[in-house]
Amino acid sequence: MSTTESANTHEFKTEIKELLHLIVHTLYSHKEIFLRELLSNASDALSKVQFEALTNDNLYDKDQPLEVKVSIDKDNKQLTIEDTGIGMTEAQLISQIGTIAHSGTKKFINELKENQDKAKNPELIGQFGVGFYSVFMVADKVTIETKSMEADAPAVRWESDGLGTYALSESERRKRGTAITLHLKEDESEFLEKYRIENLIKQYSNFLPFPVMMEEEKVNTPEALWRRNKSDITDEEYKEFYKQVGNAWDEPSHWEHFAADAPVQFTSVLYVPKSAPYEYYGQDQEHGLKLYVKRVFIQDDCKELVPKFMRFLKGVVESEDLPLNVSRESIQNDRVITKINKVLTKKFIDGLKKMAEKDGDKYQEFWKQFGRYIKEGVHGEMSLREKLLPLLRFYSTKQVDNPTVTLKSYAEGKVTDQKAIYYAVGESIEQLRRSPHLEFFTRNDIEVLLLTEPMDDLILNGLEPFEELKFINVESGDLELPEELKKEIEEPEVSEELTALKEKVTEVLTEKISKVRFSKALSDSPCRFYNESGGMSHNVRKMMFSGGGMAGMPGMPMKRDLELNPEHRFVKALSTRLENESIADQIKLLYHMANLLEGNVDDAQELAGLVLPLLR
Ligand SMILES: Nc1ncnc2c1ncn2[C@@H]1O[C@H](COP(=O)(O)OP(=O)(O)OP(=O)(O)O)[C@@H](O)[C@H]1O
Numbered sequence: 001m002s003t004t005e006s007a008n009t010h011e012f013k014t015e016i017k018e019l020l021h022l023i024v025h026t027l028y029s030h031k032e033i034f035l036r037e038l039l040s041n042a043s044d045a046l047s048k049v050q051f052e053a054l055t056n057d058n059l060y061d062k063d064q065p066l067e068v069k070v071s072i073d074k075d076n077k078q079l080t081i082e083d084t085g086i087g088m089t090e091a092q093l094i095s096q097i098g099t100i101a102h103s104g105t106k107k108f109i110n111e112l113k114e115n116q117d118k119a120k121n122p123e124l125i126g127q128f129g130v131g132f133y134s135v136f137m138v139a140d141k142v143t144i145e146t147k148s149m150e151a152d153a154p155a156v157r158w159e160s161d162g163l164g165t166y167a168l169s170e171s172e173r174r175k176r177g178t179a180i181t182l183h184l185k186e187d188e189s190e191f192l193e194k195y196r197i198e199n200l201i202k203q204y205s206n207f208l209p210f211p212v213m214m215e216e217e218k219v220n221t222p223e224a225l226w227r228r229n230k231s232d233i234t235d236e237e238y239k240e241f242y243k244q245v246g247n248a249w250d251e252p253s254h255w256e257h258f259a260a261d262a263p264v265q266f267t268s269v270l271y272v273p274k275s276a277p278y279e280y281y282g283q284d285q286e287h288g289l290k291l292y293v294k295r296v297f298i299q300d301d302c303k304e305l306v307p308k309f310m311r312f313l314k315g316v317v318e319s320e321d322l323p324l325n326v327s328r329e330s331i332q333n334d335r336v337i338t339k340i341n342k343v344l345t346k347k348f349i350d351g352l353k354k355m356a357e358k359d360g361d362k363y364q365e366f367w368k369q370f371g372r373y374i375k376e377g378v379h380g381e382m383s384l385r386e387k388l389l390p391l392l393r394f395y396s397t398k399q400v401d402n403p404t405v406t407l408k409s410y411a412e413g414k415v416t417d418q419k420a421i422y423y424a425v426g427e428s429i430e431q432l433r434r435s436p437h438l439e440f441f442t443r444n445d446i447e448v449l450l451l452t453e454p455m456d457d458l459i460l461n462g463l464e465p466f467e468e469l470k471f472i473n474v475e476s477g478d479l480e481l482p483e484e485l486k487k488e489i490e491e492p493e494v495s496e497e498l499t500a501l502k503e504k505v506t507e508v509l510t511e512k513i514s515k516v517r518f519s520k521a522l523s524d525s526p527c528r529f530y531n532e533s534g535g536m537s538h539n540v541r542k543m544m545f546s547g548g549g550m551a552g553m554p555g556m557p558m559k560r561d562l563e564l565n566p567e568h569r570f571v572k573a574l575s576t577r578l579e580n581e582s583i584a585d586q587i588k589l590l591y592h593m594a595n596l597l598e599g600n601v602d603d604a605q606e607l608a609g610l611v612l613p614l615l616r
Contacts, residue, residue: 008168010094012160019133020162030249031188034134035197036204038081038180040247041132042068043208045085045178047297049149052086054296054324060087060151061176067211070201070219074192082179087148090156090168097132097144097158136162138191139182145171146178207241209297224295226269226316230257242271246288246314250274253366255315256351264339266319270348276369277312288314291331293322304337306344307384309377312370317344349387356391360404367393367403372453379459389466394449395429397438405449411467415446417482420472423449425457431599436525437474443523444485448474477532477561489521494566501575505562508587512602515561522565527594529560562594585610 012020046066053059064084071080088096135142140161147155155173160166173179182191190196194214201212201219212220225233225241242252252271259267270289288311291302295318305317321336331337356363367374371393378388393403396410410421422441426432432450441448451460460471472479481489494502498518505516515532522528564571574590577583592607601607 009165010168011165016133017164020136023133023137031137032191032200033204033249034138034182035081035191035200036244037131037134039068039201039205039208039212040244042081042083042085042178043205043210044300045083045087046210048086049084049176050296051298052149056149058151060147060149064176067213068208069213070197071214072192072194072197077184077189077192078181079184079191079197080179080181082177084175084177087177088146088156089148089150089153092148093144093146093156093158093168133162135180135182138184138188140185141183143181143183144178145173145181147171147173147176149176203240205244207244209295224292224316224318226257226267226318233257238269241269242314245269245290245316246271246273248273248314252314253369254351254355254362256347258347260343264319264336264343265321266317266340266343268315268317268344270313270315270344272366272370273312273314274369276373287311290316292316292318293324293326294318294320296324298322298324298326299328299331302331304331304334305341306348307341307377307381309373309380310345310348312373313348345384346387349384349391352391364393364402364404371403372455375453375456375459379455379462385463394423394451396450397433397442397448400429400433400450405447407466410447410449411469413447414469415444415482417484418446418469419480419482420470421449421460421466422446422472422474422479423451423456423460424474425451425453427599428452434597435474435599436522436528436594436597439523439525440489440521441474444488473531475529475531477530489519491517492520492566494518495575497575497578498566498571500578501571502564504578504583505564505587505590508584509562509591512559512591513562514559517561517563518566519563520565520567521563522568525565525597526568526570527562527564527590528597529594530563532561562591564590585613 046068049059050066053062061084066084069080069082071082072078073080142160142162144158145155146158147153155171157169157171157173158166159169184191198214198219201214205212206220207222207225208220209222209224211218211222225237238255238257239251242248242255246252251274253274254272255269257269287301287303287306289302289305290300291298291305302317303311306313317340319336319340322334326334352363352366355366374388374391378385378392381388389407392407394405394410395403396405398413399405407421424432424435424437426435429450429452432438432452438448449460451457457473461473463471465471470480479489502516502518506513509516517530566572570590574583574586577586580586588606589610592602592610595602
């Protein structure tokens, strides 16, 4: 390459500089992970070339054995990891080594800038895989020499001290693949010790599917763990394999290892991680299952192997019944894959059921982390709904410490004539416990399920009755109460003054309220909202109108209905002040009160303006 020094020196992108800063300042207590990251990249590169070899006759250096070599040069303080994988062209080197692969990692880095506490939690950071750049924790200079599998692509050399720039030049390399040489920092000589490197390979990368060689000897055990006999595998081995296959730092909380022969042949190990992925709502959240066919790695995060709500699982599926040349496109409609999906789903759900029966505490932990995924399944997978319903767990007015209530246990505790399963949705259990909506139910000993996810309302609302009990939000205008209790909240006869108050409230709040009613449902609170006219509960409204694409959808009822407690002294007092010149402001305060009691603020400025005079 006849380029000048300045012409082949490139600047890192800002995001890479940020990542480097983060790595050096937060991950130093786990320096050794650089080796795992490099070996995992090498193994991926080997898998890709193995797959390519199936169809590509022009593959460069086709007969190279597929392996990784790790070598130490003590005199020059260098550690080299070399693979015979797919290699990189110059353009690939620039684009792949120069960007952060996972969109989640980018978001995470941004958040870290705002919340430094998170940066102190290496487990959290570990969820993202910092990748290649972890080398700069131990090296002050790194060289990559790489020759792509494309026959006519020249070999390239990349070199950087990790401080802001990297240099590209021509490389002498003739063999296909990539060699990464680390010039170790002064105090990192532990990584020049053969036993140390061997131990790390065994600890983190033992199950890589290709041999990892040191001085002509194989260090790892590249036999596929999932093909071995269950009874021969120790828990430690399963946990190790999880870390490697899931690119994880934590331990799995649960795993299922099974093989099926009919209706389709496959073997799999599925893992449930200890904690849920950092980002639930990310649209592009990855699936964690790898697909192998006849020992050849085909695809990472294969979405078709399980329904979407099971995307938090990590692990491996291998089948003999698929052709080696399956492509991403053909997988989507493949009948074998569909069958595997069915069997995996059933086995997994059965496994959870068993866990719930045998070890309630363990299931609780699972539920706290992954319950929202199961609810998503209940909502989205009609054909699985029946199977998933018994897995649901809830907090309730009678069970505020742990989510232990099932639909079945709820139904068993219903009061005479109860026709519905009542539920309330809010920000937190603490806030819900004090909600005015619950006063009536608590007084009458009717249990109410307490839910805190924005989507919960939509999910329960969409369910068919359970054992003939409909799902009804406590905010609903029609609670379908047992006959005997109906009377209790029927609109009572009230005094003339109160009737006049109702008219005044309707007039003052006409912009925000559709209907006003008196009811004795409330005990301690002066008022609450209910939904009769619009039928949309607070949470659904919030989800639909907050920022999302549905904001301002025409025809969507924005107004709510207001219920007043005729026995409350504040309401009674208001009714005696109808001629007072500040009555409109006082009524507006009533509206704000209903919001505050739900834990919300609507029009904070107006509220502040109304409260200020009271402080004079
Ligand atoms: N040994 C290698 N051979 C070929 N390509 C490589 C090699 N090492 C890295 N790459 C390329 O560089 C990219 C970036 O690697 P990096 O380790 O930073 O992230 P990643 O492996 O994609 O993700 P992760 O964060 O999970 O490690 C890889 O996706 C791959 O395309």
